[in-house]
Amino acid sequence: MRLKVGAATSVGRVRPINEDAFLARPELGLFVVCDGMGGAAAGEVASQLAIETIAAHINGGTPPAGTQRGFQPRTALLGQAVESANRAIIARASGDAEHAGMGTTVVGMWLADGMASIAHVGDSRAYVSNQEGFEGLTADHSLVEAQVQAGLIDREQSLKSEQQNILLRALGRAPDVLVELGELLIAAGDQMLLCTDGLTRMVTDAELEAVLQRFRGDPQGACDHLIEQANNNGGPDNITAVVVEVQGTRLSGFFSRFKR
Amino acid sequence: MPKLILRFDDRELTECAVGTHPVSIGRLPDNLLVIDNPAVSGRHARVYKEGNHYVLEDLKSTNGTFVNDKPVARHTLLEGDIIVVGKHNLVFTLKGGEQTEDHKQEEALPEIGGTMFLDTEKQKNLLSGLDRGRPSQVYDAVVPKTAIPTAQGRIGTIKVVAGNTGQSEYVLAAVTTMIGKADTAQIRLKGWFKPQVAAAIARKGEGFTITPMGGKVSVNGEKVSGRRELISGDMIEVGGLTLEFTLS
Numbered sequence: 001m002r003l004k005v006g007a008a009t010s011v012g013r014v015r016p017i018n019e020d021a022f023l024a025r026p027e028l029g030l031f032v033v034c035d036g037m038g039g040a041a042a043g044e045v046a047s048q049l050a051i052e053t054i055a056a057h058i059n060g061g062t063p064p065a066g067t068q069r070g071f072q073p074r075t076a077l078l079g080q081a082v083e084s085a086n087r088a089i090i091a092r093a094s095g096d097a098e099h100a101g102m103g104t105t106v107v108g109m110w111l112a113d114g115m116a117s118i119a120h121v122g123d124s125r126a127y128v129s130n131q132e133g134f135e136g137l138t139a140d141h142s143l144v145e146a147q148v149q150a151g152l153i154d155r156e157q158s159l160k161s162e163q164q165n166i167l168l169r170a171l172g173r174a175p176d177v178l179v180e181l182g183e184l185l186i187a188a189g190d191q192m193l194l195c196t197d198g199l200t201r202m203v204t205d206a207e208l209e210a211v212l213q214r215f216r217g218d219p220q221g222a223c224d225h226l227i228e229q230a231n232n233n234g235g236p237d238n239i240t241a242v243v244v245e246v247q248g249t250r251l252s253g254f255f256s257r258f259k260r
Numbered sequence: 261m262p263k264l265i266l267r268f269d270d271r272e273l274t275e276c277a278v279g280t281h282p283v284s285i286g287r288l289p290d291n292l293l294v295i296d297n298p299a300v301s302g303r304h305a306r307v308y309k310e311g312n313h314y315v316l317e318d319l320k321s322t323n324g325t326f327v328n329d330k331p332v333a334r335h336t337l338l339e340g341d342i343i344v345v346g347k348h349n350l351v352f353t354l355k356g357g358e359q360t361e362d363h364k365q366e367e368a369l370p371e372i373g374g375t376m377f378l379d380t381e382k383q384k385n386l387l388s389g390l391d392r393g394r395p396s397q398v399y400d401a402v403v404p405k406t407a408i409p410t411a412q413g414r415i416g417t418i419k420v421v422a423g424n425t426g427q428s429e430y431v432l433a434a435v436t437t438m439i440g441k442a443d444t445a446q447i448r449l450k451g452w453f454k455p456q457v458a459a460a461i462a463r464k465g466e467g468f469t470i471t472p473m474g475g476k477v478s479v480n481g482e483k484v485s486g487r488r489e490l491i492s493g494d495m496i497e498v499g500g501l502t503l504e505f506t507l508s
Contacts, residue, residue, distance in 0.1 A: 037377070038377070063444075067433070067434045070433055070434045070435050071434065071435055071436075072434065072435075072436055072438070072444065073444055074444075075435075103377060113442075113456070113457055113473075114457060114460065114473045114474070115436060115460065131486060132487070143378065147281070150290055151290065152281060152282075152284070152292065153281055157281075161280075161281075162280065165376055166376045166377075166378055167376065167377045167378065168378055170377050173377055182435070183435045183436045183462070185436065185460050185462055185471045185473070185487070187471075187486075
């Protein structure tokens with residue numbers, strides 16, 4: 001499976017430093033986006049640590065035999081990688097005062113053999129644009145999303161809520177984080193977007209869809225344009241976008257596995 | 261921030277801040293403020309902000325809503341008003357002690373670089389209506405869009421009608437079930453020229469879909485090119501197997 005990848009991150013126009021981090025490893029089919037927070041100067045440490053831990057875990061790990069929690073072995077391994085990132089952040093944070101209280105969101109996608117495994121914690125998101133349209137693949141672990149699911153507020157109200165920045169789950173907060181997993185079958189031409197809330201709070205889903213459509217075949221162009229759009233709309237937060245496009249036919253993807 | 265203090269027999273049970281969102285009061289667990297008492301209606305009353313005031317509205321409850329001992333259908337709340345719902349009292353106060361709204365907000369929700377995180381205790385307070393009676397589901401208040409197999413009531417089954425594979429029947433327990441020669445495939449194809457992954461059956465909402473992944477797939481004799489929804493009784497042909505799909 002050949003992948004065409006674009007990635008971009010921006011500090012935005014308000015924040016002094018960029019606490020977002022991303023990983024794009026097309027050769028592994030692994031893509032991760034993290035939005036760090038907290039600590040004296042440690043949000044960026046947490047997000048970076050998460051990314052490194054996940055990459056190491058996937059690179060050296062062996063998927064469990066058989067399905068777990070109803071998910072494919074690869075998806076289960078991605079979930080374990082995120083759990084190990086959580087432990088790594090807690091271990092680092094407990095070691096010194098400078099890093100105390102740091103945490104991060106995470107959204108990770110691992111593509112292989114026609115399937116994308118998805119894992120997320122917090123309000124960083126994954127989207128897909130395929131033959132069936134444009135769809136969000138993750139539900140934020142945030143207070144407003146919980147309120148929407150419970151029917152207390154509607155989607156429209158949630159976009160205006162002052163409580164949008166309140167998370168219910170994040171890495172680095174508790175030793176037993178619940179990682180949400182998902183799976184998606186992918187085909188040539190499908191586009192996937194991973195991003196932080198610095199993008200999704202400034203650019204609507206309809207605009208995300210339009211940009212992916214317009215920059216089909218140019219994932220880097222899509223990322224750059226999305227970042228620019230978020231900054232033009234105020235850029236109050238760090239902004240990160242990773243766009244992955246599945247190339248070629250399934251047949252060529254099948255053969256490319258033997259070339260590695 | 262104004263708040264409602266829930267009391268029973270002069271004991272303070274809990275309190276609930278009244279912000280920009282309405283506070284629903286009732287016996288059912290999906291209320292923001294749950295009062296689990298038979299004298300309280302499922303959806304009894306609500307308190308919401310209107311302009312600069314806070315309004316109490318009775319939702320046609322069986323036993324009524326009272327403010328300072330008078331029955332009300334709609335009432336603009338004043339400092340110190342005592343609302344009676346069943347056998348419980350709710351005291352409305354505009355101030356949380358001596359703290360101003362901003363200070364209280366800061367204390368309740370520590371700011372962490374713009375993004376705030378609620379620990380379990382604070383989540384319980386804020387989501388008191390959501391998790392009452394099912395505390396283990398605090399974290400599961402967010403229903404994943406990507407279906408989890410156990411979350412759905414319907415069971416998909418594949419019966420092997422013809423062909424050579426490991427089992428005669430497969431329950432589609434996973435989110436994605438692979439059909440192929442690969443070790444990771446749940447429905448294993450046998451033979452030299454069989455594809456590693458011929459097709460995948462994926463759970464989508466209440467139902468299932470089949471997608472060819474590297475092999476020829478047909479359903480009821482029709483060739484499948486993209487994703488196809490499966491209907492109970494569908495006959496699937498893939499990699500030399502004939503499979504019958506059942507949704508029950």
